Amino acid sequence: MSRRSGILEFAVLGLLRESPMHGYELRKRLNTSLGIFRAFSYGTLYPCLKTLVANGWLIEEPGSAPEDALAASLAGRRAKIVYRLTADGKEHFEELLSHTGPDAWEDEHFAARFAFFGQTEREVRMRVLEGRRSRLEERLEKMRASLVRTRERLDDYTLELQRHGMESVEREVRWLNELIESERAGRDQRRSVHAEPAEQKGASEEPDGLPRHQDAASSGGTPPGRPGPPDPSAEGAG
Amino acid sequence: MSRRSGILEFAVLGLLRESPMHGYELRKRLNTSLGIFRAFSYGTLYPCLKTLVANGWLIEEPGSAPEDALAASLAGRRAKIVYRLTADGKEHFEELLSHTGPDAWEDEHFAARFAFFGQTEREVRMRVLEGRRSRLEERLEKMRASLVRTRERLDDYTLELQRHGMESVEREVRWLNELIESERAGRDQRRSVHAEPAEQKGASEEPDGLPRHQDAASSGGTPPGRPGPPDPSAEGAG
């Protein structure tokens, strides 16, 4: 049941929550903004959309409806079918957002969950981050154990491969540590104990504070020394 | 044609080249020594083995054959069917080893290829490493481009996710640079122009020199001079 399609449904709902879109546009967003998971094909996306419509979570609208003038013009006015989240869909998405089962910290699930942390309550974020972290620590434990067992028999390349693999995992753990740290620092530990639905109307609530090492993001080909990290006050996504 | 099962065949052949084994053992090795790719199930492995037998690349032997006393006792004497590489199989594997098509640098393919670098000729190793590197550089280019395009609209979490993704890729590029560097330093550029079959009898030939940073392999959960968040205080969660 680690259905990748579950991830798709989740991501579609989440993307559509920000603004209505048609399938083609949706797919692009799925592969760029949320560039984490490798491309879903139309053969997967369209059937998925139909399912969601059948469940009453989305409705299909003809393109360029009056209320949508802006979005439609941005998304391309050739749009045929625009999908919009229903109230039920929104509710369902919010329920998904609050789930913290072990699924949530498997590789691709985690990435999808993280991508919508802006809409997620802090305590849920914490549980997901911590769950992910222990998941990775388990994995590290196994890798170390197996390395100790087999170290002698392996040639240098195999060893190097495993070393590199472990290093990547360790690095992600450290990343998670920083994130968890920031989450804790954002407000006091208590507070936000599943109280009010809070950030309901958009992604506009302030995101509490994230680690802000933007060094690597531009280290590659473009080091123009971005001074100001973009202000989160932007009323995002609209 | 990016069949994951192609990877399986390759890895099975490579593992069996070192010593005969039965399916169960093979699967364990596939998930530990070569821990890179996530577990293949028996439902995949056994049919694969049959295919390989049908192709004449393997032969099935009853467990604990006389010539195999040592290997069999190490592998477990309960063995029912021991698979052994045929001459044809060896030849085929060696041919696979020398292929350097674009397949070879896709994620899981690459890991499998790298795992058998000990048996691979240097010039092939070079091509694979360099191919992989350009593949990743392409990917980075795309990520950067899409990031520039969408930077403004994304909330902090999405941004952080992308930053982290890019950093991972950049890190792998650096890793490849080191490896390529070592390969070059191992001997002079010329030489080894597909001359003699050289290291044929085992993986015991010296591997020319690899970067030897084993620092991270054991760094684990205790970074020495961490200035930052020193105390994950590990209640372990899971």
Add this chain to the structure above:
DNA sequence: ACACCCATGTAAGGTGTTACATGATTAG
């Protein structure tokens, strides 16, 4: 006019997993 991107969809097929069926051997 032609090529190319936008846009939606379906059918067939490959690929791999789960669940099941089976049985031998070892440890308690």
Add this chain to the structure above:
DNA sequence: CTAATCATGTAACACCTTACATGGGTGT
């Protein structure tokens, strides 16, 4: 004796991709 692990195998199913079918719009 029973449970757990070792060991092999198969069949049904879930999942996703590819290739195809279709057609509007836009640039050269």
